[in-house]
Amino acid sequence: MKKVVLSIVILTTFLNTFAQQKRARDYGIEIGVLQPGQFNAITDVKGVKVGHTTLHIGDSIRTGVTVILPHSGNIFQEKVPAAIYIGNGFGKLAGYSQVKELGNVETPIV
Secondary structure (H helix, E strand, C coil), X not given: CHHHHHHHHHHHHHHHHHHCCCCHHHHCCCCCCCCCXXXXXXXXXXXXXXXXXXXXECCCEEEEEEEEECCCCCXXXXXXXXXXXXXXXXXXXXXXXXXXXXXXXXXXXC
């Protein structure tokens, strides 16, 4: 029992240390040339809207979806410049070929 309690205390301390880690900006390292917005979030960009929902089904199923609207107008008529970077190459990515070929997005990002 003592080993379990000790393990939990060590793990809690370890996880708390990660939660308090500073960001690069806190050390004076600036990435890019633009200043971050008020909340350092995608929603700091004027007109961008973000929605999210998570479903909890039973004890083991968690799934969700996030939707990004680049602006409140007609996205098909007023296309938005776009680019895609694939970080891990896993999964399916709808709309990739259009963005790669045309350099824009004309639908909400889901």
